[in-house]
């Protein structure tokens with residue numbers, strides 16, 4: 001390892017806090033993680049990182065657990081002999097939409113943080129810093145009434161999407177704040193500031209509540225993206241209807257930092273004294289985990305990232321702001337004028353786990369290191385696409401596996417199974433007799449990929465004019481519209497069967513790739529952001545220019561599937577309309593209930 005500066009990136013996601021340390025040349029020096037269930041499950045009564053109040057659809061995480069996790073992950077980096085004194089800059093990514101409520105004591109307590117044995121750790125010193133002990137989690141679905149009001153506030157859901165990048169969503173912070181203000185008026189009144197999870201983590205490092213980030217702020221339904229300001233109408237709605245309420249909420253939310261790079265301030269003396277950071281170490285803006293994922297490699301227009309974490313997300317970048325109620329647009333975290341397109345599914349990793357756990361157990365393997373996904377993968381790969389072995393006689397199988405209420409489409413929990421003609425999707429019929437569970441292994445992954453393909457069609461068929469990267473090449477005209485490359489990240493990217501099916505359904509002219517850091521992509525994106533934030537020549541040197549020059553494909557990504565397969569891709573295209581029709585029918589039944 002050379003003696004140059006180091007950069008630290010974090011990822012505070014649903015189930016873990018991960019940290020990764022890199023050098024200026026982007027090589028990884030060290031990493032550590034805290035697993036919330038494994039390290040704190042019993043103490044905080046959480047499962048898969050969260051607590052749930054089923055009766056009201058609330059899902060939330062204890063803020064104190066995150067404080068403990070931060071000390072623990074730094075301790076683990078220290079134990080791994082990471083030279084923390086050489087860290088020049090810190091940035092990171094955090095689960096989106098969650099909100100942290102600071103008390104009136106917060107600024108004072110943050111400013112007084114000291115590495116003093118007697119005063120204890122962050123969790124001890126910041127005991128009085130929060131007006132609410134919990135942060136709503138992105139899986140929360142307690143805010144339908146608030147969503148209806150948000151969708152109506154500007155006239156239609158389309159207009160809300162035009163202004164804020166998204167129609168109203170249960171998890172978006174504006175609807176969450178509106179509900180918490182109504183449900184806990186005293187708590188709301190005693191709140192001095194509200195942070196997103198990303199600005200919360202940055203605030204701990206600086207020792208003062210920091211501004212929100214230009215990309216993560218788009219996950220709130222409160223920020224007007226085209227006019228780069230808070231929407232007064234939406235602030236007024238969330239704050240209860242009065243102009244004074246809106247002004248008060250605006251001061252609780254604070255400024256939004258328009259520049260994704262540069263320094264927001266020096267590190268708090270707490271971390272210098274306790275872990276040996278240099279007092280000159282600086283903090284760059286932190287962003288959301290999905291915006292950070294698109295920073296984990298120099299992404300080109302027509303490339304797509306599928307993030308297979310607790311949620312499953314589909315991400316692309318585009319210079320064209322074209323929002324729609326069925327998906328999300330965010331400001332790009334580093335590059336003004338670029339946008340991130342996102343689809344987010346709640347029934348991602350945990351839904352695949354449910355199907356995995358419903359499969360009959362395979363004969364016992366004596367090795368203790370047996371892969372828990374082995375049986376799932378065998379069935380997923382031995383089932384042909386759409387379970388059609390003979391196109392003349394077999395019907396295509398389509399399913400929806402929503403163990404939690406889904407985001408896209410907004411359908412309550414349930415599972416549905418349909419069949420249709422494999423040739424053209426005609427004769428779509430609900431199947432009343434469930435097919436053998438073994439088939440579900442393939443069909444759930446196909447279902448997730450078909451939903452992404454259906455909703456991203458317009459993005460892959462338009463030519464990438466005005467792109468951010470000079471090396472982007474339009475697709476060969478002889479091939480059907482599809483992404484150029486598919487990159488898989490998140491825990492599920494380790495799975496070869498999932499990679500294969502993603503390639504079957506979504507294509508990818510250049511193939512399907514997995515990031516070698518696997519589940520650490522968001523933390524890596526955060527670390528790259530820190531390198532760019534502090535090493536850019538000036539504000540005009542873009543992230544793509546700086547990182548593009550240093551990033552080496554070799555050792556960073558690995559091809560895991562060929563992607564586009566002639567015939568297979570077209571076979572899924574034949575039933576794409578039927579897949580949309582199946583969702584429509586399920587939605588219709590739900591509406592009429």
Ligand SMILES: Nc1ncnc2c1ncn2[C@@H]1O[C@H](COP(=O)(O)OP(=O)(O)O)[C@@H](O)[C@H]1O
Nearest residue numbers: 013014015016309310349490491492494495519
């Ligand atoms: N080999 C595998 N095959 C499929 N899924 C996997 C595999 N390994 C891990 N996962 C999934 O990855 C998920 C965690 O991914 P991760 O990106 O670390 O989550 P998060 O960032 O949401 O905390 C788990 O819920 C698990 O289902």
Ligand SMILES: O=C(CO)[C@@H](O)[C@H](O)COP(=O)(O)O
Nearest residue numbers: 013014095096138309310311
């Ligand atoms: O809600 C969203 C995006 O809109 C989620 O993607 C969260 O950002 C949490 O992500 P993971 O914990 O699954 O990484």
